[in-house]
Amino acid sequence: MTVQIKYCGCQSEEDYKLLIESKADLIGFIFAESKREVDPTKVNSWIQKYGKPKKLVGVFQNASLQRINDVISTVPIDIIQCHGTETVDQLKEIRDHSNKEIYKALxxxxxxxxxxxxxxxxxxxxxxxxxxxxxxxxxGIPFSWKEVPNMMRKANALGVTCFIAGGIRPDNVSELIRHNPHGIDLSGGIEENGKKSLKRIETLERMIMR
Structure with a gap:
């Protein structure tokens, strides 16, 4: 099975141009309080300039429906990622309100x-x-990946995909891939000096594709 790649925390026009030319399946933008939080209007300007060749993910944390609506009316995202303490009922409400795919971080x-x-x-x-x-x-710290196979089996039984995030880098991604995750999610692991790094992206993708 091919491992899906999600690059998150796109912060600038330079980042966006680099990520849409990568092998990523998904590009994530953070619309929650974070050092990588971005302005929806700026994100939309990058998309208008360079196009939208990848699926786009908007990351929110315990956001109101109004906040989510404000963002998705400005940015043509495909997926809403809920990265807080949202309940199952809240996820259903967000899905019904937005008519978007819903990802939940755990x-x-x-x-x-x-x-x-x-x-x-x-x-x-x-x-x-x-x-x-x-x-x-x-x-930037990985958890123990020995449980990944069990997580994938559980996700398979439910008919959903499961990404692994946290502390994944070019120098350790091979270890994770051996556990056959459905997908990997990186942000800081492909950055140098706070910017997405072509060198780190290319190194990581070589390790995954070999």
């Missing part, structure tokens, strides 16, 4: 299989991410 814990079972019944895809020092997402 913090890795000893209860992850139960969380996949719960959210996999409503989300189109799941993203299992790291937690470190109370911070969920953007930690």
């Amino acid at each position: 913090p890795y814990s000893e209860h992850i299989l139960k969380e996949i079972e719960l959210y996999g019944k409503v989300a189109d895809s799941l993203i299992v991410d790291s937690v470190a020092k109370g911070q969920f997402g953007g930690t």
Whole structure:
């Protein structure tokens, strides 16, 4: 099975141009409070200038329906990623309101299989991410990947895809790929000095495609 690639945290026109020319399947923009948060109007200007050859993901965290609506009316995103403590009922409400695919990020814990079972019944895809020092997402620290095969089996049984995020880099991606994740999700792992790096992207993609 081909591993899907999602590059997240696109912050600039330069980043966007680089990512649409990569082998990524999905490009993510963060519309939540974060060092990588972007302005929807600017994002739309990049899309108008360079086109939209990839699926685009908007990342939100416990956002109101109004906030989500404001963004999707400005940016032609395909997927809404909920990266907070949204409930199953809230995901259903967002889906009904937006008519978009819904991805749900889940913090890795000893209860992850139960969380996949719960959210996999409503989300189109799941993203299992790291937690470190109370911070969920953007930690740059991988969790133990030995549970990845079990997570993929659970996701397969529910008919959803499951991405792995958190601390993935060109120098460790081969180890993760051996566990056959449906997809990988990177942000800081393909950056140098706060910008997406062509060198790191090309190195990572060589490791995945070989």
